[in-house]
Amino acid sequence: MADDKSKQGTGDDIRIDANDASEVEYAAKKSGVTSAEIREAITKVGNLRADVEAYFKK
Numbered sequence: 001m002a003d004d005k006s007k008q009g010t011g012d013d014i015r016i017d018a019n020d021a022s023e024v025e026y027a028a029k030k031s032g033v034t035s036a037e038i039r040e041a042i043t044k045v046g047n048l049r050a051d052v053e054a055y056f057k058k
Contacts, residue, residue, distance in 0.1 A: 018047060024039060032056075037056075
């Protein structure tokens, strides 16, 4: 059964699920980069949203 996107907790907000295209796309738009760059950043710094955003601010 698929996840119910309307029932997300705060734990869901701090991480980017690299397997969820909509989450990757949202993070990419927010950071002004491509989805591929978000996935690359996740492999380098992990999937914490704050770490990925900081990676692109360098």
